[in-house]
Amino acid sequence: MDRILQLNTIFISIVIEAVPFIVVGALVSALIEVFVTHDTIVRILPKNRFLSVITASLIGVLFPGCECGIVPITAKAVEKGMPLYSAIAFMLTGPIINPIVLFATYIAFGNSWTMMLSRAGLAIGVSILIGIILSFVIKDNQLKVNREYHAHDHSHQNTKQKFISVINHTINEFFNVGKFLVMGSLIASAMQVYVPTKILVTLGHTKLTAALIMMALAFLLSICTEADAFVASSFRNSFSQSSIVAFLVFGAMVDIKNLLMMFGAFKPKFVILLVSLITSLVFVGSLLL
Numbered sequence: 001m002d003r004i005l006q007l008n009t010i011f012i013s014i015v016i017e018a019v020p021f022i023v024v025g026a027l028v029s030a031l032i033e034v035f036v037t038h039d040t041i042v043r044i045l046p047k048n049r050f051l052s053v054i055t056a057s058l059i060g061v062l063f064p065g066c067e068c069g070i071v072p073i074t075a076k077a078v079e080k081g082m083p084l085y086s087a088i089a090f091m092l093t094g095p096i097i098n099p100i101v102l103f104a105t106y107i108a109f110g111n112s113w114t115m116m117l118s119r120a121g122l123a124i125g126v127s128i129l130i131g132i133i134l135s136f137v138i139k140d141n142q143l144k145v146n147r148e149y150h151a152h153d154h155s156h157q158n159t160k161q162k163f164i165s166v167i168n169h170t171i172n173e174f175f176n177v178g179k180f181l182v183m184g185s186l187i188a189s190a191m192q193v194y195v196p197t198k199i200l201v202t203l204g205h206t207k208l209t210a211a212l213i214m215m216a217l218a219f220l221l222s223i224c225t226e227a228d229a230f231v232a233s234s235f236r237n238s239f240s241q242s243s244i245v246a247f248l249v250f251g252a253m254v255d256i257k258n259l260l261m262m263f264g265a266f267k268p269k270f271v272i273l274l275v276s277l278i279t280s281l282v283f284v285g286s287l288l289l
Helices: 002-035 038-044 049-062 070-079 084-097 099-108 113-137 159-194 197-203 207-221 225-235 241-253 256-265 268-288
Strands: none
Touching: 002 070, 002 159, 049 084, 049 113, 070 084, 070 159, 070 256, 084 099, 084 113, 084 241, 099 113, 099 225, 113 241, 113 268, 159 256, 207 225, 207 241, 207 256, 207 268, 225 241, 241 268, 256 268
16 A cells, blocks of 8 residues: 555656646647748758757757657657757757756756766767767658647748647647656656665676666656756765766656657657667767766
């Protein structure tokens, strides 16, 4: 009974913490749908694939938010004409290098520039590499064909009609993503209650296993990026700095919530490829720190 109550408490706290960011993500997605045209996106990003990936990776510094709302924004950008490889680069760094998350990381680790810059640097490096790899290996559309809404022409609408369209798209996006949030939050809550963290801590004695354990822990805990640094700092006496950076980067790129959202937006094979690349590069990158 106690565990069920604990599960319920954790589940509610995760949902309450994530919902505001889902709303923001849905709203931004709706604004992109109504006001941003294909031509606009084409003009913003360089035509060169390398410069396009680098630019998209760094755009995240302008968007305060977390991983809870980044998937719908990314999917909508792809629908509007952003190259998939650039959109993914943005999706991976957006929840990490925005000012709010970087400041939270700086404060959580006792005003540490090292941890903040290590987190940002590894995230940017991983996102750029993945974006470049995807630009060569993925040639066709990877959005799910059964997404409930697609890009429409809103150029003929007046201001009132566009405002109504933004509201409608926001509501549709919120409920489409919200179901994955609920499922992911429930799974994450169950993992926190029924998988003892002591077992994970005891396994993380070497640099290799420590990085793997911390990445697994980041996935299972599924903490929003605005708060994950404060949780990560509590492991400073048990794990190495490099493994904690792996926790901070991997958890922001792949956790239970946004994994389900990715499966809801993209084709399964693409999601599996993407998660494999993220896991490999974050792991190797953390060992090089």
